[in-house]
Amino acid sequence: MSRKPVVRMAELEIDPDTLETYRALLTEEIETSIALEDGVLSLSAVSIRNNPNRIRILEVYANQEAYEAHLRTPHFIKYKNQTAHMVISLTLIEVDPIAMRAKP
Numbered sequence: 001m002s003r004k005p006v007v008r009m010a011e012l013e014i015d016p017d018t019l020e021t022y023r024a025l026l027t028e029e030i031e032t033s034i035a036l037e038d039g040v041l042s043l044s045a046v047s048i049r050n051n052p053n054r055i056r057i058l059e060v061y062a063n064q065e066a067y068e069a070h071l072r073t074p075h076f077i078k079y080k081n082q083t084a085h086m087v088i089s090l091t092l093i094e095v096d097p098i099a100m101r102a103k104p
Contacts, residue, residue, distance in 0.1 A: 005041065006067040007100075009093040010057040018086040019053050026055070029079035037073065039066020042102070053088075060100070 014022045030043040042060040047053070061067040070076055 003063060006061040006064055007095050007097050008059045009095050011091040012055040013088040014053045014055060015086050015088055016053045022083055022086045025079055025083055029075055032075040037070055040070055
């Protein structure tokens with residue numbers, strides 16, 4: 001089992017006509033993942049201020065196994081299926097953490 005954390009950045013463009021629904025589904029998926037999955041260490045979503053249909057998500061998983069397990073969860077599969085038609089583009093970027101801190 002790998003001990004190295006997996007950190008990814010997702011860049012999404014969402015159909016503006018579905019943005020409100022997408023944001024609600026994304027929020028539900030993030031809250032459920034944090035509550036139910038020990039291997040999901042952090043999920044943070046933001047939108048670009050002057051272009052709110054452009055979403056960025058910073059994802060931090062305990063390791064590769066936790067990331068792969070996340071992709072197989074019923075709540076992630078539900079989110080993916082419900083939002084697939086809303087996503088105009090999706091780019092997943094592998095990133096290396098430099099300094100990541102949070103207050104408890």
